[in-house]
Amino acid sequence: MTYDVAAVRAHFPALQEGAAHFDGPGGTQSPREVGEAVARTLTSAIANRGIVTRAERRAEDAVAHCRSALTDLLNADPRGVVFGRSMTDLTYDFARALAKTWKPGDEVVVTRLDHDANVRPWVQAADAVGALPRFADFDPTSGELAPEDIAAHLSPQTKLVAVTAASNLIGTTPDIPAIASLVHNRSDALLYVDGVHYTAHHSVDLPASGADFWACSPYKFLGPHCGAVAAAPALLETLHPDKLLPSSDEVPERFELGTLPYELMAGTTAAIDFLADLAGVHAGTRRDRLVAAYALIDLHEKQLRDRLEPTLRALPGVRVYSNAQRRTPTILFTIDGWESQQLRIELAARWINAPAGSFYAVECSRHLGLGDAGGVRIGLAPYTSEDDVDRLLAALREILLL
Structure with missing residues (x-):
């Protein structure tokens, strides 16, 4: 099985705007299928849950399908x-x-x-x-x-x-x-x-x-x-x-x-179905396909992290706080002489979405010595590409020359 990130990205209308998104830990972008499921549920005849009318059954199905999808996911x-x-x-x-x-x-x-x-x-x-x-x-x-x-x-x-x-x-x-x-x-x-x-x-x-x-x-x-x-x-x-x-x-x-919220439950089901299809495997249960898909996502994100992290750590003045042996593809860093929020603004001006702060992990940020200000956070996602990573590194190099 191979992971075709270009094919994955084609499902995300938000990416057409042109920004490189490293803001996934705060909320990922959604594929077209999720938006369509939400809209379809909102615009269909729907009522409180029940079994008498079609509108009632549609609500009942939205709930049952969502619970089933989350059951398979977890x-x-x-x-x-x-x-x-x-x-x-x-x-x-x-x-x-x-x-x-x-x-x-x-x-x-x-x-x-x-x-x-x-x-x-x-x-x-x-x-x-x-x-x-x-x-x-x-x-x-x-x-x-x-x-x-x-x-x-x-x-x-x-x-x-x-x-x-x-x-x-x-x-x-x-x-x-x-x-x-x-x-x-x-x-x-x-x-x-x-x-x-x-x-x-x-x-x-x-x-x-x-x-x-x-x-x-x-x-x-x-x-x-x-x-x-x-x-x-x-x-x-x-x-x-x-x-x-x-x-x-x-x-x-x-x-x-x-x-x-039946529409959100339908969107959740669509998101889990989308994840299950990422491995391109059509046999087996949805649970089996999800496990296979996550293995591919993990490999994809690790490869991107390996492309990003050594160069990031080598940049002058960079301090990286993500150092555990086992961790997600999420990197918190600061740069000496730069306010993290100002660095975020400079990145945003270059169409790089990498937010800064403590992200509500206030005890963690304080324990790291960063107070409530935190740092800049880079998060990789299933739709992150090598080009995104290269754009981020190029932008940081340019900013450091200012």
Whole structure:
């Protein structure tokens, strides 16, 4: 199997504008098929879910197809897939629901590697009931978060551990199965994994990961702006979120507030189908095709990173903060004498989209010594080409001569 990036790029109308996009960690561009699925659902006759009218059945199908697609993407159970407005929104909902089972003196463990969406909801939920948040640090030089860094904070009082599967700021991918084993062997805690950045680059297997909850955002893997959390249905049955009296008490519906966005669910299904087709394999299940496609995406992105990173690191004054052995194709850097936001502006003037900041990973940015300003972030995506990389390097060389 080969990866034809030119053929992939032909599906993305946004790329015709001419910019080189390195902003995927903040949200990828979407293929034409996703936009068409969203528009088709919005402009079709549709109603609240049901089985009587065609409009009702169309809504029912949009939900069922989306849960099925996310099931294949994450190797989950469709009854355990919760759909929501965003990963942040869903994490707050789960934090409030889980905190109902906590008491003063209980503990929750969060990390300084994480996006704040997997930190602040847990810290605030703990504070509200008198539980104690514990922060696990990572090595700021290597960028590594070791299982032992989590284990040092586990105790009989630990009720939940929240950790990222991949840092959205520096790309570090901690060993989630090893962390899960420690968490479950040394405590009765649940493990909530922020898989938003990881799911954009690697195939996910929820049972194999050992995570109790896996959160992700379709707009990071070519889909529309929304979020999802996957867990075992039996675990969801034990949780009782606040809900309206007439709304369903079944799982996963008890966690989905209000009418679902059928058009976004259709777009999510289309994005996952698009990913499954990238390997050009038409045999096997959609799950099989997704695993094959992610293997090709991973190889493509690694080749681009190998083309980019040595030259970037060799540029005068460049400091790279993405140094973990295992990481996504995401590189955070600064250049001596340059404000990162000004560098972003200079790149944008050359049609290079590489944003700057802490990207809500504020604990991570501060721990790296970058404060809240962060750095410039380069993110590779399935549609990134060698030409994009070469344009970025040429632009940086030109800027450094100013």
